[in-house]
Each structure stands twice: as C-alpha cells, then as structure tokens.
Amino acid sequence: MNYTLTQIPERxxxxxxxxxxxxxxxxxxxxxxxxxxxxxxxxxxxxxLGWATSFVTPNLSEKLDxxxxxxxxxxxxGTLFEAFVVRNQFEDYQRLLDRYDMKYAEVSDGSIExxxxxxxxxxxxxxxxxxxxxxxGSKDEAKIIPPYKWIQLMQAELQAGAWKVIxxxxxxxxxxxxxxxxxxxxxxxxEILTQVPFESIIWEAPQKSQQVWFVKxxxxxxxxxxxxPHEVIPLETIRLGLRGDTFTHFLDNAKQ
Amino acid sequence: MNYTLTQIPERxxxxxxxxxxxxxxxxxxxxxxxxxxxxxxxxxxxxxLGWATSFVTPNLSEKLDxxxxxxxxxxxxGTLFEAFVVRNQFEDYQRLLDRYDMKYAEVSDGSIExxxxxxxxxxxxxxxxxxxxxxxGSKDEAKIIPPYKWIQLMQAELQAGAWKVIxxxxxxxxxxxxxxxxxxxxxxxxEILTQVPFESIIWEAPQKSQQVWFVKxxxxxxxxxxxxPHEVIPLETIRLGLRGDTFTHFLDNAKQ
Amino acid sequence: MNYTLTQIPERxxxxxxxxxxxxxxxxxxxxxxxxxxxxxxxxxxxxxLGWATSFVTPNLSEKLDxxxxxxxxxxxxGTLFEAFVVRNQFEDYQRLLDRYDMKYAEVSDGSIExxxxxxxxxxxxxxxxxxxxxxxGSKDEAKIIPPYKWIQLMQAELQAGAWKVIxxxxxxxxxxxxxxxxxxxxxxxxEILTQVPFESIIWEAPQKSQQVWFVKxxxxxxxxxxxxPHEVIPLETIRLGLRGDTFTHFLDNAKQ
Numbered sequence: 001m002n003y004t005l006t007q008i009p010e011r012x013x014x015x016x017x018x019x020x021x022x023x024x025x026x027x028x029x030x031x032x033x034x035x036x037x038x039x040x041x042x043x044x045x046x047x048x049l050g051w052a053t054s055f056v057t058p059n060l061s062e063k064l065d066x067x068x069x070x071x072x073x074x075x076x077x078g079t080l081f082e083a084f085v086v087r088n089q090f091e092d093y094q095r096l097l098d099r100y101d102m103k104y105a106e107v108s109d110g111s112i113e114x115x116x117x118x119x120x121x122x123x124x125x126x127x128x129x130x131x132x133x134x135x136x137g138s139k140d141e142a143k144i145i146p147p148y149k150w151i152q153l154m155q156a157e158l159q160a161g162a163w164k165v166i167x168x169x170x171x172x173x174x175x176x177x178x179x180x181x182x183x184x185x186x187x188x189x190x191e192i193l194t195q196v197p198f199e200s201i202i203w204e205a206p207q208k209s210q211q212v213w214f215v216k217x218x219x220x221x222x223x224x225x226x227x228x229p230h231e232v233i234p235l236e237t238i239r240l241g242l243r244g245d246t247f248t249h250f251l252d253n254a255k256q
Numbered sequence: 257m258n259y260t261l262t263q264i265p266e267r268x269x270x271x272x273x274x275x276x277x278x279x280x281x282x283x284x285x286x287x288x289x290x291x292x293x294x295x296x297x298x299x300x301x302x303x304x305l306g307w308a309t310s311f312v313t314p315n316l317s318e319k320l321d322x323x324x325x326x327x328x329x330x331x332x333x334g335t336l337f338e339a340f341v342v343r344n345q346f347e348d349y350q351r352l353l354d355r356y357d358m359k360y361a362e363v364s365d366g367s368i369e370x371x372x373x374x375x376x377x378x379x380x381x382x383x384x385x386x387x388x389x390x391x392x393g394s395k396d397e398a399k400i401i402p403p404y405k406w407i408q409l410m411q412a413e414l415q416a417g418a419w420k421v422i423x424x425x426x427x428x429x430x431x432x433x434x435x436x437x438x439x440x441x442x443x444x445x446x447e448i449l450t451q452v453p454f455e456s457i458i459w460e461a462p463q464k465s466q467q468v469w470f471v472k473x474x475x476x477x478x479x480x481x482x483x484x485p486h487e488v489i490p491l492e493t494i495r496l497g498l499r500g501d502t503f504t505h506f507l508d509n510a511k512q
Numbered sequence: 513m514n515y516t517l518t519q520i521p522e523r524x525x526x527x528x529x530x531x532x533x534x535x536x537x538x539x540x541x542x543x544x545x546x547x548x549x550x551x552x553x554x555x556x557x558x559x560x561l562g563w564a565t566s567f568v569t570p571n572l573s574e575k576l577d578x579x580x581x582x583x584x585x586x587x588x589x590g591t592l593f594e595a596f597v598v599r600n601q602f603e604d605y606q607r608l609l610d611r612y613d614m615k616y617a618e619v620s621d622g623s624i625e626x627x628x629x630x631x632x633x634x635x636x637x638x639x640x641x642x643x644x645x646x647x648x649g650s651k652d653e654a655k656i657i658p659p660y661k662w663i664q665l666m667q668a669e670l671q672a673g674a675w676k677v678i679x680x681x682x683x684x685x686x687x688x689x690x691x692x693x694x695x696x697x698x699x700x701x702x703e704i705l706t707q708v709p710f711e712s713i714i715w716e717a718p719q720k721s722q723q724v725w726f727v728k729x730x731x732x733x734x735x736x737x738x739x740x741p742h743e744v745i746p747l748e749t750i751r752l753g754l755r756g757d758t759f760t761h762f763l764d765n766a767k768q
Contacts, residue, residue, distance in 0.1 A: 001567055001568065002566060002567060002568075002569070002572050003567065003604070003608050003611075004604070005567070005595055005596070005599060005601065006599045006601065007599060026486075026489060026490055027295055027296075027486065027488070027489030027490065028295070029291040029292075029294040029295045030294065031287070031290075031291050031294070031543070032291055034543075035541040035543050035544055036541075038541040038542065038543070038570070038571070039539055039540070039541045039569060039570060039571075040539075042570075043568070050490075051493060051498065051499050051500065052493050052496075052498035052499065053489050053490065053493055054258060055257055055258055055259065055261070055493065055496070055498055056257065056258075056299070056489055056492045056493060056496070056498075057258070057295060057489060058294070058295060058298075059294070059295075060258050079498065079499065079500055079503065080498075082503070083261055083498055083503070084261070086503075086507060087261060087262045087263060087507075089261065089262065092259070092260070096259050099259075110500055111500045111503040111504065112503075112504075139500040170500065172464075208684075230538075230539065232539070233538060233539030233565050233568055233569060234538055234539065234562075234565065236568045237563060237564050237565055237567065237568060240564075240567070240568070242563065242564035242567055242568075242591070242592075242595055243563050243564065243591065244563065244591055244622060244623045244651040244682070247591065247594070247595070247598075247623040247624075248623065248624075251598060251599075282742075282745060282746055283551055283552070283742065283744070283745025283746065284551070285547040285548070285550040285551045286550065287543075287546075287547050287550070288547055306746075307749060307754065307755050307756065308749050308752075308754035308755065309745050309746065309749055310514060311513055311514060311515065311517070311749065311752070311754055312513065312514075312555070312745055312748045312749060312752070312754075313514070313551060313745060314550070314551060314554075315550070315551075316514050335754070335755065335756055335759065336754075338759070339517055339754055339759070340517070342759075342763060343517060343518045343519060343763075345517065345518065348515070348516070352515050355515075366756055367756045367759040367760065368759075368760075395756040426756070428720075
C-alpha cells in the first residue's frame with residue numbers, strides 16, 4: 001500500500017481461498033490486459049473469458065500467455081461449455097481445454113436444461129482434468145429457483161468435485177441472485193449461507209451496490225465475481241472500507 | 257475462429273452488404289483505436305466519429321490513417337453535417353470531406369428542421385462526392401414520426417442516392433426506434449420492413465437488449481449501428497448464438 | 513480545432529478559472545493516462561484520484577509524474593482526507609501531501625459528521641500548504657441539506673480559504689445536487705447561484721443529462737466535475753453546442 005492507515009481490515013493474500021476477485025474479460029486486447037494487470041494484478045485471483053467470447057477473440061493463445069505470465073488463472077465462461085454440450089461435442093470441449101492448456105473450467109446450465117445428475121457427472125469428469133467452477137442459477141429472468149433448491153444444487157455440485165460454486169448474476173447483475181432491478185435477493189443469500197460455507201461460493205456481483213451489499217454482509221474477504229476490469233481498483237477500496245459506501249463499516253468508532 | 261462448433265449461423269464476410277457492424281468512436285486515442293482493431297477489425301465494417309467529436313479530437317488525420325490502413329471506412333456523424341448546414345457552410349463541409357479524403361458521409365436532420373426535398377437534395381449532391389448514409393428519425397424524444405412517414409422518408413432518401421438509411425437511436429438508445437425506456441418500437445420496425453429491404457437499413461442499437469431483439473427478428477446478418485467499441489466482440493457472439501440471449505435461437509434442437 | 517465553424521461559443525483557455533473540467537481517475541494505468549492525455553489534455557484542468565483509490569494503486573508516483581509532465585494538477589479525493597481525519601491521522605495526511613508533492617487537496621465531510629467550524633479549520637490549515645478544494649453535500653441519499661445551508665456552507669468554506677467549492681454528486685450522480693434518479697435539484701442550484709459566484713463552484717455532473725443541464729443554464733464555461741475519462745471529448749462538444757443536446761442553444765437562428 002502507498003501509505004499507512006489504521007483500522008484497515010485484513011485482506012487475504014494470494015493464493016486466496018476467500019477474498020477472491022473474479023474478473024470478467026469480454027474481449028480485451030492484449031495491451032488492455034497488460035493495462036489491467038499493471039494496476040490490478042495483485043487484486044485479481046482469476047479471470048473468466050466471458051461466455052463464448054473466446055470463439056471470436058483473435059490472438060487467444062497470446063492473451064492466455066499474458067495472464068499466465070502474471071500468475072493469474074483463466075477459464076472459459078460456462079456458456080461455452082454449454083455450447084459444446086448442447087451440440088454433443090463434450091469430448092471436443094475436453095480437447096479444447098487441453099489444447100489451450102487450461103487449468104480451470106466452468107460447468108453451468110444457465111442457457112440449457114440439464115438434469116442435476118447429468119450436470120454433476122460433467123463436474124466429476126472435468127474435475128479429473130482441471131479445477132472446476134460450477135455455476136448455479138438461470139440466466140432466464142422468469143425462472144425463479146427457490147432457496148432450498150439453490151442449497152441442494154450447490155451442495156451436490158461441491159460434492160461432485162467443484163472447487164467453488166458460483167451464484168449466477170450475468171454481466172448485467174439482473175438475474176439469479178438479483179431481481180431484474182439489480183436488487184439483491186437478500187433472503188436467498190442468507191438462507192444459502194446457513195448451509196453452504198461462504199468460502200465455497202463466488203457471488204457474481206457486477207454492480208457496485210451489489211458488491212457493497214456483499215462486503216457489508218460477509219466482510220472484506222467475500223468471494224466476488226463478474227467484476228469489470230475497470231472496477232477492480234474501486235472494489236478493492238470497497239473491501240477495505242475506503243469508499244463512501246463502506247467507509248464507516250470497518251471503523252471501531254465512526255465519529256470523530 | 258479459434259475452434260469448431262456445429263450449427264453456427266453463417267456470417268457474411270467483408271466487404272459486407274448485410275451483417276454490417278457500425279461502431280461509434282466518440283473520441284478514442286490512436287492507441288485505443290489500435291486496441292480496438294487488434295481484437296475487432298474483422299467484425300467492424302464502418303466507423304462513425306460520433307456527432308461533431310472530430311472538431312475537438314487532436315491528431316485527426318493520424319487517426320483516420322489508422323482506420324484506413326485497416327481497410328475500415330470512417331465517416332463524420334450526421335450532427336457535423338447539420339452543424340455546417342445550419343450555419344450556411346455546406347460548401348465548407350464538402351471541402352472538409354475532400355481535405356480529409358473521406359469516402360463516406362452522413363446526411364441527417366436529427367437536430368434541425370429540414371424539408372424532405374432539401375434533405376434529398378443534399379443526399380444527391382453528396383452522393384456525387386462520397387458514399388452517403390442517410391439517417392431517419394429525430395433526436396428529440398417528443399417528436400414521434402408515424403411508421404408510414406419513416407417508410408416514405410427511407411424510400412425517398414435511398415432514391416435520392418443514399419447507400420444505406422440509418423434508423424436513429426442516439427448513443428443512448430432511447431429515441432427514434434426506441435421508447436425513452438430503451439424498449440424497441442416493435443410495430444414500427446416490422447412495418448418498415450414490409451416496404452424497405454432489410455439490407456438497406458442500419459439499425460442503431462447501442463443497448464444489448466436492442467441488439468438481441470434485432471438479431472432474433474432479422475437474423476445473424478442484420479445491419480447494426482452505434483455499437484460501442486468494447487461491445488463489438490460481445491455483439492459478434494450474439495450474432496452467432498454464443499451468448500445466453502440468443503443461445504437457443506439458432507439451434508435445431510435446444511434440448512440435449 | 514480541426515476546421516472552422518461560425519457561432520461557436522468562446523471557451524476559456526488554460527489556466528482556466530471558469531470553464532474547468534475536473535476528471536475523475538478511479539484507477540487508470542499509466543498507459544491509460546497517456547491515452548487520455550493524448551486526446552484530452554487541453555480540455556482537462558484538474559484530475560481527482562477518486563476517493564481513496566490512491567491507497568491501492570500501484571506506481572502512484574509514476575502516474576502523478578505523467579499528469580505533472582502534462583501540466584495537469586492532481587488531487588486525492590476527499591474521502592481520503594476523511595479516512596485520515598476519522599483515524600486521528602491528520603498530520604500523517606499533511607505529510608503524505610508533501611511526500612507526493614501534491615499542490616492541491618480536497619476537504620470534505622461526505623462520509624463523516626464534522627461540525628462546520630472544524631471543517632473550516634481544516635481548510636485554513638491545508639490552505640497554508642496547498643490549494644484547497646472543499647466539497648459540500650453528503651454522500652448519504654437520505655441526508656437532504658436545505659438550500660440556505662448549502663449557501664452558508666459554501667460561503668464559509670470559501671472564506672476559510674478554499675479556492676473552489678465542489679457540489680457533491682458522487683461518481684454515480686445520484687446524491688447531493690441530484691435526486692436518486694439522477695435528476696438535477698434545479699431550485700437548489702438556482703438559489704445557490706444567487707449568493708455564490710459561479711466561478712467559485714465546481715458542479716459534479718457525471719451524467720450527460722446533468723452536464724447538458726448545467727451548460728444550458730450556466731453556459732459554455734461552467735465548471736464541471738467527476739467527468740469520466742472517456743467523456744471529456746463528448747463534454748467538450750456539449751460545451752460548444754456541437755452535440756444534439758445543446759445544438760441549437762448557442763445559435764442565433766436555429767432554423768435554416
């Protein structure tokens with residue numbers, strides 16, 4: 001840090017198991033990745049190449065190398081996994097992971113219907129090849145999953161071999177964990193946390209108000225995902241109580 | 257493409273007459289243009305320097321050269337044309353196009369009142385000098401143009417020599433084709449399409465939901481405009497059915 | 513300018529006392545700063561490193577040097593001042609300003625309660641060390657300050673030695689001067705202007721509609737703040753009547 005302030009909450013350090021920041025890269029150029037890493041490499045734990053953007057991104061290998069050289073793992077968004085599965089090309093997907101030397105992969109069912117046991121089977125298979133993140137929640141606004149079901153899904157997928165489960169919110173932050181207005185489904189989150197360890201969950205929280213809400217509820221070292229590249233530094237200040245929204249949250253005595 | 261997936265809809269290739277993506281550059285630096293082209297050159301058909309941003313942008317010639325070297329045509333936003341016309345400086349505008357060696361120009365009446373025959377005369381004059389894009393629709397939220405009038409304007413302007421007509425939406429996507437909420441005026445679009453060929457229209461669709469709407473209605477190779485630089489890659493995935501929003505749209509059988 | 517148009521309102525030139533554009537940098541990399549300056553150096557009068565982002569930004573000295581070499585002063589956001597004060601570390605803050613050779617500083621009470629005389633004392637103390645900007649208005653949506661109080665605070669803080677007072681809006685533009693919808697509290701602004709000279713106020717106006725509103729009310733050379741880096745060029749066109757929103761505002765005769 002550039003200077004010393006008292007009463008700054010303690011952040012975990014890399015490699016983190018909690019306090020993770022997962023960034024969504026939806027088509028950065030190599031130079032833009034370098035710019036991101038120049039300011040934020042220490043605060044980024046893992047990067048998702050959003051949905052199937054990797055299909056149309058030029059210089060994919062070179063870009064993966066830039067992240068790799070910075071020690072930051074990258075994975076393809078779950079929609080890409082689904083795009084292969086829905087086409088009966090799962091083995092192609094496994095070969096693709098090998099070809100690009102991917103160490104992580106996401107399993108999700110946000111855009112397709114998939115029975116739970118089938119999803120867990122995919123998790124188990126991929127877990128033998130890579131570290132698996134598994135996403136729960138639909139991209140469909142109309143599909144409301146009740147809390148007990150979220151819990152059951154998360155537990156089963158962790159059981160099947162997922163390293164972390166991800167609570168779905170999309171890039172916009174308006175589905176899954178959130179109402180279409182972007183408001184957090186607070187009761188849902190609290191109920192999940194009675195049954196699933198908070199270190200095991202990455203909460204997609206692309207909007208600032210959502211990040212603030214999770215930091216206030218779960219503390220500095222909550223795992224947050226779908227963070228836009230230019231919001232990594234702002235998020236870090238939210239985690240540390242150094243932005244207006246969480247300014248007094250970590251202070252013993254907010255009055256002077 | 258970086259890997260092979262079945263059932264990917266066929267995209268037109270450059271030089272495209274349909275499936276165009278028009279990007280709005282509202283003040284990129286030369287290096288930012290280079291970053292954009294590094295990821296998206298193949299997906300960008302034409303670039304608009306938004307409204308009169310070219311007036312205050314330094315290094316304009318150098319920037320135009322960067323686009324030119326990538327084989328991507330550039331034009332000044334229609335508001336600049338209007339700024340010259342409203343000041344009785346139309347001949348200056350023609351000289352300006354020559355000075356910067358512009359091959360395309362936009363004619364519009366989004367900010368000024370202009371009788372239709374006068375507008376068509378400008379189109380005819382400029383069509384002798386450059387390739388003309390002509391924009392229909394007001395920037396004024398309060399001004400609602402009925403569908404039959406949209407059709408008549410578009411037909412007359414194509415007749416007068418416009419290469420394409422553009423459906424107005426502004427940078428924000430909240431006027432013209434769209435309600436102030438950003439919602440598409442669906443009946444308007446469908447009625448226009450009964451009379452004007454879809455290859456002749458570029459639909460301004462800056463918001464993702466609008467892009468999705470047009471791709472679902474008009475297919476992969478609909479012409480879309482006012483795309484922000486960092487949304488070109490995401491748009492390409494929407495066109496290809498590789499983002500949640502259009503994921504099942506191009507599949508023969510969405511269930512697995 | 514790249515070409516000549518008649519009836520362009522006259523802009524002040526650097527060093528400006530009115531017509532200031534204050535940009536918020538919330539974590540740009542050095543190369544991103546260079547990109548910003550390449551297009552916008554002439555239009556940027558002063559840069560704020562948003563809230564306490566400077567705490568977590570790597571290469572802070574080098575970044576300050578890039579701005580310094582371009583002749584653009586930089587200051588730390590007021591929240592950083594408050595973070596030191598609330599921890600009884602004000603002397604540390606003064607040393608910090610010296611260490612980074614800062615010529616400007618902001619005094620604010622957006623996140624903490626501070627009696628007016630205490631705030632004015634801080635302004636007086638810091639005014640001996642640097643040029644002080646002082647911010648009025650709460651970051652708390654629920655805290656409504658009546659107009660007479662805004663006026664009294666602004667006058668007292670200018671009296672205490674502030675160079676400019678800043679009307680609070682946050683990065684989002686939804687508190688202080690603005691309703692939570694982003695709409696301007698017009699009566700408030702007009703009443704303030706009956707008592708406080710307009711050159712002495714920098715209005716935070718991060719949203720386009722807010723910038724337009726201020727330019728229409730107070731003219732080309734109104735002082736505006738919290739401008740996002742990529743909105744500096746667009747703002748300059750709004751100031752000059754070269755964007756749809758202010759297109760007719762500066763014309764003698766808008767009809768042709």
